[in-house]
Amino acid sequence: MLKIIKNRFEQGHRTTKYPEEPINLYKRFRGRPMIDMNCDVDVVRQCAEACPQEAIDEATCQIDLGKCVFCGLCETVSEGKFAKFTPSFEMGTAARNELLTHGSLPALAQHSKQHFKKLFGRSLQLRQISAGGCNACEADTNVLNTPFFDLSRFGIQFVASPRHADGIHVTGPVSKNMRQAVLTTWEAVPEPKVVIASGACAISGGPFYGSKDIIGDLNSLLPVDLYIPGCPPHPLTTLHALLQFFK
Amino acid sequence: MDKLLHIQNGERVNRSALPHLSLNEFRKELLDFTEAGGQVVQFFAYQESKDSDSLKLLAVLRNDNLYVTGCDAPDSFDSLTAVTEKFHMFEREIGEQYGIKAKGHPWWKMVRYHQNCTGKADAFGNNYREDIPGNYPYFTVEGKGVHEVAVGPVHAGIIEPGHFRFQCFGERVFHLEIQLGYQHRGVEHLLQTVPMKRLPILGETIAGDTSIGHGLCMAQGIEALADLEVDEGSKIVRTIALELERVANHIGDLGALSLDVAFGPPAAYFGRIRGEYLNLSQILGGNRFGRGLVRPGGVTKIMGEEQRKLIQEKMDELTPEVEHVNDLIFSTPSVRTRFDHTGTVSQENAEQLGMVGYAGRACGLPYDARVSFPTECYADLPANTNNKTQGDVGSRAAVRREEIMHSFDLIHTLLARSTEANKYTPQDIQLAPDSFVVTVNEAWRGEASHCILTDEQGDILRYKVKDPSFHNWTGLALALRDQGISDFPLCNKSFNLSYCGFDL
Known part of the structure; x- marks a missing residue:
């Protein structure tokens, strides 16, 4: 008993004040990239060719954050002249095409569906479905339940049964072997319901794009309402997206 | 020959x-x-x-x-x-x-x-x-009073998909059949067919929590085939990254094990502290899972004085906290009674299954690839030994506790080495033709191994991946024999095997 109390004192209060107070992640964190539109075309071409995810469009100088795995290679190749990854983790969008960017993203709160805010703003229950990824997205979603993030203080919970859920939060490129389970789970959620695609895999197939063993794009299977980019999305990216979209 | x-x-x-x-x-x-x-x-x-x-x-x-x-x-x-x-x-x-x-x-x-x-x-x-599972009829046990419990692929938590079939008599489990494959996304086929530039990304996503473990297996394989030398500074960063990965996962699991026996406080503390170690990986390489750090030829980020100091200071702050929370877990009688003698795998069975990593060591199989086949800096670092090796949940937990403290020592030793890594420059990689290489690393779950075979053009002919979970899943099935079905979450977490690493 004494040990429990001693540990409790040592641990203290650890929950972040985000979103009331901003969090500055360490400068090396690779978040939302900023692109220099005036970059030399040869450098852009070099970056586009080097990109393992084929996420850079040479003609428009845009990066597709739905494909990008934030490996930072384009920053290295261009020595920061084409792209620089900033420590900004706020990247969720309500539409797929908004993820094609020069660096700025539309304010998510204004683009979310207003009836979702009304329905789920005070209480949101989500059923998570892990569908063929590498488990990093799941791991960094799970940590939202740890004391630092403490997701439930916002009235948002991940629940066991789809019957208790207001929507699904899908990670992974939807392997063929998970296709039916994703559909069955979605069907079990009562209407009206939300679909969230979390991580490069669920948005575009991620590192596994082109594989014959995956669907590769959740939106081709179910209508996606909210996109959370990253490989995996930082927990704060997910938290920001959920708060902006539903609150 | x-x-x-x-x-x-x-x-x-x-x-x-x-x-x-x-x-x-x-x-x-x-x-x-x-x-x-x-x-x-x-x-x-x-x-x-x-x-x-x-x-x-x-x-x-x-x-x-x-x-x-x-x-x-x-x-x-x-x-x-x-x-x-x-x-x-x-x-x-x-x-x-x-x-x-x-x-x-x-x-x-x-x-x-x-x-x-x-x-x-x-x-x-x-x-x-x-x-x-196609035309496969699951294994069944028949007889009066025997019943079956089927769970998954979608589980009651934020975890990977898999299907579990328990053949039970009352609460007692006769047999557990584990059906995986739901995470199969064609990793090996991709590795053999996609351009070289995609390989490091795929290597880091074989199992997300083992990004460094598999990333190292891949990088070392490509370095051997492309004749690339890795400098001492890069090896230091790589070794620290692998140990941070081990520490973060072990700490998270010990907290979760505590929660599985209804002792909540350590779960809250270790849940947060795990994140602190992921954040140290982020300081090192810009990503909580160490992604983008290890690349063929070296590492993409230099560990400068600033990063070294940040990591050292955080480690100094966290070490006593980790010791205290561990002490709290392992000295609580209600935890000990649930950990000890639950989910036991005999040394003989573990040897027959070829169990690896902490699950193997907890059964008395001391194999540690860091000692047997050292890569990076491991040849001149001290080995670890384990005291409790009875094959039960308690042993798997105790081995992990010991490994956390051992990893702390390794990281301290490495932080004291001031050799900086060479600056990383991406290069075109040409693999030697008609060649073979195998790489083995002690990832946090145990022995991870990659094999690469090239053809006469130097293209990859076969890329074979083995996650340690490939050996250990059968161990979990055996651990459940003759246990109460309610002990499954506890046994499962004590192994914490990878679905995606197995499914590829």
Whole structure:
């Protein structure tokens, strides 16, 4: 008993004040990239060719954050002249095409569906479905339940049964072997319901794009309402997206 | 030529130097070697060249050394699993990937549920028009009072998909069958067919929580085949990254184990502290899972004085907290009574299954690839020893506690080395033709291994991945025998195996 109390004192209060107070992640964190539109075309071409995810469009100088795995290679190749990854983790969008960017993203709160805010703003229950990824997205979603993030203080919970859920939060490129389970789970959620695609895999197939063993794009299977980019999305990216979209 | 070729971890070997035995000799060598206590690191089939139908079998074996041997692959062969369990999953995998049958295999069942790459008849009679598990009838126990519990693939938490079938008598589990494959996304096929630039990204996503472990296996393999030297500073960063990965995962799991026996406080504390170590990986390389850090030839980020100091200070702050929370877990009687004597795997069974990592060490199998086949900085770092090795949940937890403290020591030792890594410059990589390499690393779950074979052009002919979970899942099934079904979450978490690393 004494040990429990001693540990409790040592641990203290650890929950972040985000979103009331901003969090500055360490400068090396690779978040939302900023692109220099005036970059030399040869450098852009070099970056586009080097990109393992084929996420850079040479003609428009845009990066597709739905494909990008934030490996930072384009920053290295261009020595920061084409792209620089900033420590900004706020990247969720309500539409797929908004993820094609020069660096700025539309304010998510204004683009979310207003009836979702009304329905789920005070209480949101989500059923998570892990569908063929590498488990990093799941791991960094799970940590939202740890004391630092403490997701439930916002009235948002991940629940066991789809019957208790207001929507699904899908990670992974939807392997063929998970296709039916994703559909069955979605069907079990009562209407009206939300679909969230979390991580490069669920948005575009991620590192596994082109594989014959995956669907590769959740939106081709179910209508996606909210996109959370990253490989995996930082927990704060997910938290920001959920708060902006539903609150 | 020797029937077994002695090789080094991460050493390029000409394919022409690989032993080429008759099927009978091959069988005898493998059985003799495993009979004498040796283990299987890799055993797989491959196409001799991209436009040839002829297949070969290749085995990488270990005792105190690493060996490789091979033979022409027949359409079917007498199952080695019928003699020893050590080949069990490997033979099923060969059947699924290449349509080669192991006759007399005691449990001939698909592994991940996908078509083979040869166009041969499916080894398990599946046509893939049905969903997983196809035409496979699950193992059943019959008799009065026997009932079945089926769970998954979608589970009541934020975890990976898998299907579990318990054959129970009341609360008691007779048998647990684990069906995986739901995470199968074609990793090996991609590794063999996509441009080289995609490989590091795929390597880091074989198992997300083992991004560094698998990333290192891949980088070392490519370095061997492309003749790239890695500087001392990069090796220091890589070794620190692998140990941070180990620490973060062990700490998270110990907290979760505590929660599984309804002792909440350590779960809250370790849940947060795990995140602190992920954040140290982020300081090192810009990503919580260490992604984008390890690349063939070195590391993309230098550990400068600033990063070294930030990591050192955070480690100093957290070490006493970790010690105190561990003390709280392991000195609480209600935790001890639930951990001890639950989910026991005997040393004999663990040896037969070839269990690796902390799950193997908790059963008294001391194998640690950092000691046996050291890579990066491990050759001159001290080894760890374990005190509690009874094969139960308590032993798996205790081994992890010991490994956390050992990793702290390693990280401190490495932080004191001031050699900075060379600046990283991406380069075009050309692999040596007609070559073979195997790499082995002690990832946090245990022995991870990659094999790469190249063709006459230097293109990748076969890329074989083995996650430590490939050995250990059967161990979890055995741990559940004769246990209460409510002990499953506890046993499962004590192993914490990878679904995606197994499913590939």
